[in-house]
Amino acid sequence: xxDAFKAVVSSEFLKMIEDSLIGREISLRTGIKVYEILxxxxxxxxxxxxxxxxxxxTPSSIHVIPEQVDLLLILLKHAWLYSEHKxxxxxxxxxxxxxxxEFEKSIVLGEVNQxxxxxxxxxxxxxxxxxQKKKEFRGVNKELVERRAKARKISRTNSNSAKKPRxxxxxxxWILELxxxxxxxxxxxxx
Numbered sequence: 001x002x003d004a005f006k007a008v009v010s011s012e013f014l015k016m017i018e019d020s021l022i023g024r025e026i027s028l029r030t031g032i033k034v035y036e037i038l039x040x041x042x043x044x045x046x047x048x049x050x051x052x053x054x055x056x057x058t059p060s061s062i063h064v065i066p067e068q069v070d071l072l073l074i075l076l077k078h079a080w081l082y083s084e085h086k087x088x089x090x091x092x093x094x095x096x097x098x099x100x101x102e103f104e105k106s107i108v109l110g111e112v113n114q115x116x117x118x119x120x121x122x123x124x125x126x127x128x129x130x131x132q133k134k135k136e137f138r139g140v141n142k143e144l145v146e147r148r149a150k151a152r153k154i155s156r157t158n159s160n161s162a163k164k165p166r167x168x169x170x171x172x173x174w175i176l177e178l179x180x181x182x183x184x185x186x187x188x189x190x191x
Contacts, residue, residue, distance in 0.1 A: 004056070005043040007079045009035065017079055022100060025107050026075045030068045034075065037062070043076035051095065053077065074103055 007013070017023045018034045027034050040062035044054040055073050057064055064072060077096045 003045045005080045007038040022078045026071045
């Protein structure tokens with residue numbers, strides 16, 4: 001004969017189960033609040049040698065689909081583990097504790113795997129951005145090199161032009177003669 005476990009939902013107990021890793025995960029996966037599960041679903045506790053756990057619920061009080069049954073069973077085992085037990089239930093407690101530990105490990109591994117996937121996506125995106133920035137940098141650098149070469153060419157042309165006299169040779173000779181003949185006069189007075 002199996003005993004039934006119905007959680008006594010005190011505020012402290014509810015908060016403990018809701019805040020636990022198992023409570024958060026099952027609520028997230030099923031879309032059902034922990035309070036609703038504890039209030040409307042009953043756990044059938046097996047007796048040795050049959051360790052077959054099961055749950056009961058009234059369909060009019062809570063909507064449970066077949067895919068959610070195993071998750072609800074885990075949550076109710078979790079609640080049962082933290083409740084008072086009958087004597088001679090050590091074997092059940094150990095079995096449930098191992099099962100819950102494995103479930104918690106799977107949750108953590110799932111989160112770690114998701115973080116790895118997210119990290120790979122971020123790294124791939126950043127690598128693409130870096131590749132694009134390098135491409136842009138090469139284009140800008142090429143343009144800069146071309147501008148510098150053009151500026152050097154213009155500078156050389158201007159330097160060469162500055163070395164050459166800009167007026168006719170007769171006027172240049174006249175100005176040189178004027179300056180030589182009046183060495184003490186300021187140039188401005190000569191004009």
